[in-house]
Amino acid sequence: MTTNKIIPADILLHHEVSQFIFHEAKLQDEHEYDAWEALWADDGVYWIPANGTDIDPEKEMSIIYDNRSRIALRIRQFHTGKRYAQEPKSGVRRVTSNIEVTTLENGEIEARANSIIFEANLRGEFTWACRYIYNLRRKGDGFEMKKKTVLLANNDKALYTLAFLV
Amino acid sequence: MPVENKIDFDTLIKSDQVHGSLYHNEEIYKEELEKIWFKTWVYVGHESEIPKTNDFIMKSIGPQPVIMTRDRKNKIQLLQNRCPHRGNQVCVKQKGNAKLFTCPYHSWTFSNSGDLVGYAFPEGYEGNPNADKKKLGLAKVARVASYRGFIFGSMAEEGPSLEEHLGGAMEMLDRVCLTSPEGEIEVTAGFLKHKTRSNWKFLVENETDGYHPAFVHSSIFSVAESGIGGLYDNKSTALTRDYGNGHTEVDLRPEFRKFDEPMRWFGTTPKKLPDYVKNMNAAYGDTRAREIMIDGTPHAMIYPNLFIAEIQLFVIQPVAVDETVQHVTALQFKGAPVLNRRMRQQTMGSVGPAGFLLADDSEMYERTQRGVKSKQPEWLFLGRGEQREYRDEDGYRVSHATDETPSRGIWRHYRSLMEE
Numbered sequence: 001m002t003t004n005k006i007i008p009a010d011i012l013l014h015h016e017v018s019q020f021i022f023h024e025a026k027l028q029d030e031h032e033y034d035a036w037e038a039l040w041a042d043d044g045v046y047w048i049p050a051n052g053t054d055i056d057p058e059k060e061m062s063i064i065y066d067n068r069s070r071i072a073l074r075i076r077q078f079h080t081g082k083r084y085a086q087e088p089k090s091g092v093r094r095v096t097s098n099i100e101v102t103t104l105e106n107g108e109i110e111a112r113a114n115s116i117i118f119e120a121n122l123r124g125e126f127t128w129a130c131r132y133i134y135n136l137r138r139k140g141d142g143f144e145m146k147k148k149t150v151l152l153a154n155n156d157k158a159l160y161t162l163a164f165l166v
Numbered sequence: 167m168p169v170e171n172k173i174d175f176d177t178l179i180k181s182d183q184v185h186g187s188l189y190h191n192e193e194i195y196k197e198e199l200e201k202i203w204f205k206t207w208v209y210v211g212h213e214s215e216i217p218k219t220n221d222f223i224m225k226s227i228g229p230q231p232v233i234m235t236r237d238r239k240n241k242i243q244l245l246q247n248r249c250p251h252r253g254n255q256v257c258v259k260q261k262g263n264a265k266l267f268t269c270p271y272h273s274w275t276f277s278n279s280g281d282l283v284g285y286a287f288p289e290g291y292e293g294n295p296n297a298d299k300k301k302l303g304l305a306k307v308a309r310v311a312s313y314r315g316f317i318f319g320s321m322a323e324e325g326p327s328l329e330e331h332l333g334g335a336m337e338m339l340d341r342v343c344l345t346s347p348e349g350e351i352e353v354t355a356g357f358l359k360h361k362t363r364s365n366w367k368f369l370v371e372n373e374t375d376g377y378h379p380a381f382v383h384s385s386i387f388s389v390a391e392s393g394i395g396g397l398y399d400n401k402s403t404a405l406t407r408d409y410g411n412g413h414t415e416v417d418l419r420p421e422f423r424k425f426d427e428p429m430r431w432f433g434t435t436p437k438k439l440p441d442y443v444k445n446m447n448a449a450y451g452d453t454r455a456r457e458i459m460i461d462g463t464p465h466a467m468i469y470p471n472l473f474i475a476e477i478q479l480f481v482i483q484p485v486a487v488d489e490t491v492q493h494v495t496a497l498q499f500k501g502a503p504v505l506n507r508r509m510r511q512q513t514m515g516s517v518g519p520a521g522f523l524l525a526d527d528s529e530m531y532e533r534t535q536r537g538v539k540s541k542q543p544e545w546l547f548l549g550r551g552e553q554r555e556y557r558d559e560d561g562y563r564v565s566h567a568t569d570e571t572p573s574r575g576i577w578r579h580y581r582s583l584m585e586e
């Protein structure tokens with residue numbers, strides 16, 4: 001393709017990563033559980049710390065600290081149809097922006113982004129704000145998620161139930 | 167100012183029915199603050215959260231914050247976070263180590279036992295007979311007492327002692343500590359804070375409601391192949407127990423004893439925890455250690471706000487008539503690092519805003535809160551198992567694991583507190 005010769009590699013990478021992030025966001029917003037689960041690497045870790053951004057999840061409580069098998073369990077619980085905190089499912093729409101992409105020395109790609117998420121559920125309507133840190137690996141034409149960290153702006157406060165995929 | 171007794175609790179609480187307004191009436195909530203939260207013994211924190219001299223941590227009694235300190239003399243103090251000058255919050259840090267607290271507004275400085283040690287520009291107070299430093303310290307929670315590291319506070323100068331308040335439920339705290347090879351638990355893993363738009367009493371009652379798990383938690387029981395489901399089955403041999411004074415439990419020991427397998431209570435086997443088993447045997451002798459490891463930790467609700475759910479410690483905090491925060495952490499047993507790690511992992515999976523269990527409990531709290539605002543039938547029916555309830559050898563009411571003996575006990579105690 002001629003375009004690849006014209007578009008610098010870093011801009012192309014930024015575009016590819018952004019498209020991946022937007023795709024992941026859509027799967028979460030639309031509760032496409034299986035398609036979302038398929039984005040994970042076999043050693044994937046899904047982490048949402050509590051009480052700050054620099055805690056050690058091996059020592060202190062996190063809101064979510066799922067290894068790959070626990071991610072699968074989370075998805076299986078949704079599929080029972082009796083995960084009441086998501087039955088009925090929340091109406092969710094998020095806007096993800098401010099995407100920064102770097103290639104790490106081990107070849108993995110780290111992307112950072114901000115997201116504002118609107119959630120409507122039986123309790124009411126709520127807004128969440130967070131910083132995402134993605135650690136991605138190349139897989140085929142796309143990427144797989146090795147780690148996704150979600151730094152909620154209010155993670156030191158008492159939070160309402162957070163049962164949709166964030 | 168004495169609270170005028172306008173609400174007749176006798177007509178709102180019957181032995182097997184309670185009136186829906188008890189969960190959403192603002193006046194009742196205000197009266198509960200005075201008669202329960204700012205009067206009786208309330209769990210505040212654990213000694214291991216402030217291990218060193220001059221450590222402090224922010225805690226609460228009901229909606230009100232308190233600073234829990236270990237002062238210079240290693241005495242535990244519970245201080246109200248309100249400057250005696252003009253009322254500013256003296257401390258806004260969650261935890262730390264400090265000999266002194268300086269109010270940022272006009273720089274009055276207090277020791278970590280609450281005494282006013284100095285005010286800025288002292289000339290303005292010199293010769294003023296009312297500016298007596300001894301009278302202008304931080305207010306203290308009137309009574310502080312601890313049992314096996316669990317620290318409780320009561321804002322009433324007088325009343326039953328902590329031992330009298332805990333009564334038979336004290337033994338449940340002993341049971342928690344027994345599971346540690348060193349006989350002590352620690353609270354060192356940090357808290358998740360889960361907010362729910364529901365009255366605090368729905369949470370208290372749910373903690374020892376053995377009727378709901380088979381339904382509310384069937385989603386996770388079925389996919390996690392967890393053994394917990396059977397404990398709350400219709401055929402379970404587990405029991406509910408009412409210790410009086412509002413303290414209740416679901417006693418799972420009959421089920422665990424039936425299987426007679428050490429560590430089954432934690433869903434594991436001695437083989438997977440060789441060091442823990444070795445340390446337990448060394449501490450208690452093989453026979454006693456085996457019994458302890460079969461029985462496991464209790465599922466205990468210490469009224470009004472400390473819930474020990476086998477491997478977790480919850481603190482229930484009302485913040486408004488229809489809003490409650492559950493603070494939750496993994497219990498940690500002194501001298502059991504491998505077990506502790508697994509307890510943290512399981513806790514993170516189960517509880518908090520995204521937990522496999524608690525997110526669904528919380529959903530039920532909120533739906534019931536909205537539900538009871540419907541006009542009719544006005545009453546909630548808590549009569550399950552009343553006809554098959556009996557007294558155990560200690561005289562406490564017990565019944566089947568799914569029976570509402572705990573709820574009835576909780577309301578009996580509540581009525582006695584509110585009628586005082």
Ligand code: FES
Nearest residue numbers: 249251252269272
């Ligand atoms: S309000 Fe604290 S010093 Fe004035």
Ligand SMILES: [Fe+2]
Nearest residue numbers: 379382523527
């Ligand atoms: Fe529950």
